[in-house]
Amino acid sequence: MALIELENVEKTYEDGTQALRGVSFGIGQGDFVAIIGPSGSGKSTLLHILGFLDRHTKGTYRFEGKTIDDYSDEELAHIRNQKMGFVFQAFNLLPRATVLENVMLPLLYANIKRQLRETMAKEAIEAVELSHRLTHRSQELSGGEKQRVAIARALVNKPDVIFADEPTGNLDSKTGQTIMEILEQLNEKHGHTILLITHETYTAETAKRIIHILDGKVESDTLVNHRNRAHDGFIK
Numbered sequence: 001m002a003l004i005e006l007e008n009v010e011k012t013y014e015d016g017t018q019a020l021r022g023v024s025f026g027i028g029q030g031d032f033v034a035i036i037g038p039s040g041s042g043k044s045t046l047l048h049i050l051g052f053l054d055r056h057t058k059g060t061y062r063f064e065g066k067t068i069d070d071y072s073d074e075e076l077a078h079i080r081n082q083k084m085g086f087v088f089q090a091f092n093l094l095p096r097a098t099v100l101e102n103v104m105l106p107l108l109y110a111n112i113k114r115q116l117r118e119t120m121a122k123e124a125i126e127a128v129e130l131s132h133r134l135t136h137r138s139q140e141l142s143g144g145e146k147q148r149v150a151i152a153r154a155l156v157n158k159p160d161v162i163f164a165d166e167p168t169g170n171l172d173s174k175t176g177q178t179i180m181e182i183l184e185q186l187n188e189k190h191g192h193t194i195l196l197i198t199h200e201t202y203t204a205e206t207a208k209r210i211i212h213i214l215d216g217k218v219e220s221d222t223l224v225n226h227r228n229r230a231h232d233g234f235i236k
Contacts, residue, residue, distance in 0.1 A: 002026035002062075003160060003193060004050060009059035011045050011216075019045040020056070021216040027195065029160070032187040034196040034207035042216040044165065047197050051084055051163050052076050064160070081109050085154030085162040089169035091146040093138040093153075099125060100134050103152045110157070124152040127190070128182055144175035151182060161193040162186070168203055180206040 004027040011020040019042045027033050037043045048054035049061060052068060060067060063079065071079065093102050103121040112120070125131055128148040138146060147167060154162050164183060168176030184206050186192045196207055204210050205224060212219045 003029045003031075003064060004195075005060070005062040007060040009046075009049065009056045009061055011042075011049065011054075012057045019216055020049075022059070023213070023216070023218055024059075025211060025218060025221060027161075027193065029193055030187070030191050032184070032194045032196070032206075032208045033211060034198060034204035034209070035211045035213055036198055036201065036204040037213040038199055041213050043197050043199075043213050045216075046213065047163055047165055047195075050195065051086060052080055081106060082157050083160045085157065085159040087147070087150050087154045087162065087164040087167050089166040091138075091143075091150050091170075093146055093149055095139040096137055098135050098137055099130060099141070099149050099152075102138055102149055103156050106153060106157055120156055121152070124155040125149075127155060127186065128152045142175075143171050144178060147171065147175075147179050148182065151179070151186075155186070155192070159192075161195060163195050163197070165197045166199070167196070168198070168200065176203065 006026070007024050009020055009023045010018065012018045023042075023046065035043050035046060045054070049056050052063075055068060068076070094105070100118065100121055103124055104117050107117040107120060122131070122134070125134060128151050130145060130148045130152065133141065133145060138149060141149065151167075162183075167183070168179055171179065180203055183194055183196070187194050194207070196204065198204050207224060209221070209223050211221045
């Protein structure tokens with residue numbers, strides 16, 4: 001059974017704009033998939049639907065074999081908090097909170113004792129190699145460090161899937177490559193399922209599979225067979 005399944009999914013907004021037009025694909029546990037397309041192609045709308053942040057108009061979306069209508073609002077909130085991790089271009093960190101406090105935040109909604117929350121958060125921070133900044137406030141961090149904190153926060157609940165929405169969009173190319181290498185390691189070494197939304201070809205090629213979306217339709221769905229890196233770290 002696929003972790004994520006879409007069958008002829010459509011999304012039409014109240015003003016008549018059709019953002020998605022019959023999108024179909026599946027994503028298995030442990031996959032690393034990039035969805036690439038220009039601005040206005042429908043990829044952000046697709047992410048919102050996949051993350052249960054919005055509802056599609058037609059078609060079927062199954063997460064772990066169940067559709068959104070099979071879940072109560074309480075169950076949907078639980079899935080978003082426990083089974084899905086989100087990384088955004090804008091980081092969305094609390095500026096005056098420390099790295100540890102930011103990463104612990106999703107655990108506050110679960111019935112977990114503080115000592116265990118700290119342990120889980122420190123493990124996630126270590127996974128993104130930021131343990132040396134544990135007590136620094138997020139406003140004191142560089143852009144790349146902020147994105148690492150955002151990734152650690154997405155990891156802390158050990159979710160089934162991590163949704164990364166333009167995670168390198170606010171970063172320079174070298175720092176962006178470092179972030180992509182972290183996501184790649186999380187997938188290859190730790191088995192995390194990752195769905196990446198991007199408009200950058202070199203970023204998408206870090207994934208094992210690229211789905212190209214244009215005008216709300218899937219234009220291509222291709223496996224990436226060769227991910228050889230040049231000495232400067234960029235994908236060729």
